[in-house]
Amino acid sequence: MKLIYIILLLLLIVVACVFGVFLVSEPVxxxxxxxxxxxxxxxxxxxxxxxxxxxxxxxxxxxxxxxMFGTLLYLGVSERRRTLQCKAWIAAGTIGLLLIWWxxxxxxxxxxxxxxVRLMLGFPLPTAFTVYGLWLGGFVFVIAYVVGFRWFIYTMxxxxxxxxxxxxxxRDRDNN
Amino acid sequence: xxxxxxxxxLGALLVYVLFCVAVGIWAMxxxxxxxxxxxxxxxxxxxxxxxxxxxxxxxxxGFVGGPGLVYSTGISSLWMCLTSPLGLALGFYLVAKRIRIxxxxxxxxxxxxxxxxxxxxxxxxxxTAITIVLxxxxxxxxxxxxxxxxxxxxxxxxxxxxxxxxIACAIISTTVLLFYSVTGGIIASxxxxxxxxxxxxVAGVLVFFTAINVFDGGMQEASMxxxxxxxxxxxxxxxxxxxxxxxxxxxFGLGLAGQPHVITKMMMNKNLSDNRTILPLSALxxxxxxxxxxxxxxxxxxxxxxxxxxxxSAPDQAAAAFLTVFAHPALAGIVFAGLFAAIMSTADSFLxxxxxxxxxDIPRAIRGRPLDNELQWARxxxxxxxxxxxxxxxxxxxxxxxxxxxxxxxxxxxxxxxxVPVVVFxxxxxxxxxxxxxxxxxxxLLINFxxxxxxxPIPYGLPGGFLALVSSLTIFIVVSLVMPAAExxxxxxxxxxx
Numbered sequence: 001m002k003l004i005y006i007i008l009l010l011l012l013i014v015v016a017c018v019f020g021v022f023l024v025s026e027p028v029x030x031x032x033x034x035x036x037x038x039x040x041x042x043x044x045x046x047x048x049x050x051x052x053x054x055x056x057x058x059x060x061x062x063x064x065x066x067x068m069f070g071t072l073l074y075l076g077v078s079e080r081r082r083t084l085q086c087k088a089w090i091a092a093g094t095i096g097l098l099l100i101w102w103x104x105x106x107x108x109x110x111x112x113x114x115x116x117v118r119l120m121l122g123f124p125l126p127t128a129f130t131v132y133g134l135w136l137g138g139f140v141f142v143i144a145y146v147v148g149f150r151w152f153i154y155t156m157x158x159x160x161x162x163x164x165x166x167x168x169x170x171r172d173r174d175n176n
Numbered sequence: 177x178x179x180x181x182x183x184x185x186l187g188a189l190l191v192y193v194l195f196c197v198a199v200g201i202w203a204m205x206x207x208x209x210x211x212x213x214x215x216x217x218x219x220x221x222x223x224x225x226x227x228x229x230x231x232x233x234x235x236x237x238g239f240v241g242g243p244g245l246v247y248s249t250g251i252s253s254l255w256m257c258l259t260s261p262l263g264l265a266l267g268f269y270l271v272a273k274r275i276r277i278x279x280x281x282x283x284x285x286x287x288x289x290x291x292x293x294x295x296x297x298x299x300x301x302x303x304t305a306i307t308i309v310l311x312x313x314x315x316x317x318x319x320x321x322x323x324x325x326x327x328x329x330x331x332x333x334x335x336x337x338x339x340x341x342x343i344a345c346a347i348i349s350t351t352v353l354l355f356y357s358v359t360g361g362i363i364a365s366x367x368x369x370x371x372x373x374x375x376x377x378v379a380g381v382l383v384f385f386t387a388i389n390v391f392d393g394g395m396q397e398a399s400m401x402x403x404x405x406x407x408x409x410x411x412x413x414x415x416x417x418x419x420x421x422x423x424x425x426x427x428f429g430l431g432l433a434g435q436p437h438v439i440t441k442m443m444m445n446k447n448l449s450d451n452r453t454i455l456p457l458s459a460l461x462x463x464x465x466x467x468x469x470x471x472x473x474x475x476x477x478x479x480x481x482x483x484x485x486x487x488x489s490a491p492d493q494a495a496a497a498f499l500t501v502f503a504h505p506a507l508a509g510i511v512f513a514g515l516f517a518a519i520m521s522t523a524d525s526f527l528x529x530x531x532x533x534x535x536x537d538i539p540r541a542i543r544g545r546p547l548d549n550e551l552q553w554a555r556x557x558x559x560x561x562x563x564x565x566x567x568x569x570x571x572x573x574x575x576x577x578x579x580x581x582x583x584x585x586x587x588x589x590x591x592x593x594x595x596v597p598v599v600v601f602x603x604x605x606x607x608x609x610x611x612x613x614x615x616x617x618x619x620x621l622l623i624n625f626x627x628x629x630x631x632x633p634i635p636y637g638l639p640g641g642f643l644a645l646v647s648s649l650t651i652f653i654v655v656s657l658v659m660p661a662a663e664x665x666x667x668x669x670x671x672x673x674x
Contacts, residue, residue: 044408076269122395138262
């Protein structure tokens, strides 16, 4: 299946989720409310009341977005260079990000339903997954780019081909 | 030490301003053509490009608006800044290599040049240039206003300048910006970015360590204070809620690949292989600077809800209040210089791409050929753009902020929605059609404008820019699949095959 069809399918899932958001009932303070005593600060209010109607949609939507990002990164690698190493890096990064997202979602749902809160590295557990996980998860792709640069991003062969191309079209331009 | 706080801060600013002027004079000697003015002759090293990319991404919004958003909404806005390594990775995988190859083969000077080359379409060039001009006007007006407000805050606390007006501050700060942008073009811009980026990283790290030591129990104590006041504020989606955060994650993650002031810099490195250094440098720089965004906002919210400090009258005062109360005067000096640096490094990038759109791309799209003596016109274009932006900025401050708010809607979200599909699919999918590019740009502008003008209520706070980006990506793919596949020019096909 061509990558572009996978991306289109994932986009259509996101579009369907957006329609879903428009269709479900919206609690009064879905985007927070003014803080009762302090100006210029907002409160979240009843977390469960605003989370429950869209929780399934949110889980599906961000999962689709993460897979879409992985697919787009793969699209960015030249077709001839989509080696096993490239696939392994991008799959590992995408699965890692998915696991982070599911951990954020799962621990937050648990907190809303039980009220239990555990701290990790200075933050409540779901927030720690967000603060440390989101940027570290993204960094996997940065490391993959650095490590795999000469394997699947811009090989020595590509570099030679690039210089040949520049020379060829420069000559053509000069001749014209 | 407190007695010399103000002189230290003003001294740091003065040193920084003098540095910018000196770089402008130095870069003037190296700017001999429009190519030098707009893309630095594609001759820059990896450190310069790496720092320029992250410092122009982290604008004054990151230094002032970011902490303000965390102060106001808790964790929510972290979904904007923590996506940056992922966003930069997307930009480099999808754009950096091919845009640099096309820039070399076609000798392009701007993003609309690349779009026109890829799609063989002057209409696509024209629409991209118009999008850039509209976005730049909104961004520039807000950046100029931010510079003027910061300068007025600093100067009015001295006896000599206690009565200085906002207009005077706007003129002083913009004159510095204009001086080095006009004399040295993008060369001055990226070399000032080098220092601006370094100052921002140092400021971010020092502020972070200061912030986590405000409470004896560190960040954990701050978290518990926030949790006791309002659990949602310190939970992963903050007070804004889950859908807003997901929208920001998408917009700021993928959207970075469509920011013209960022991806234009991907055309400027001397060697394509330098991308291997540029990406990690940019990602690390951004994350270290984002420490300021995160830590100031959380600590200021904690000390206010704990009753240790008085509430702020506006969220955007969070950074200034933190520096006044908790920072050593020398650190405050560095951070205020860093704040100016953050604003200027973004503003000079916008001035450059805006001038390129006005004097290079729009004339080429209309006349089919560039203006004579582009370098001279580039300098006049930069001045003209800056003057209009000052007028917009002051008009919005004194009379009516609706105009800038409208243009501001053409900020990150509109650049993302209009440019991401055109560039990302255009450079990586040979079937991407020019009709799709035109449809995606037009639809994204219409959707963003409609949402802003009609003030459309969107449930659960889904950002309008997110809806526009999802729509334009979908429209782009569908239109490309419906249209018959067009033959690519041989050089573009060769570039895409690499």
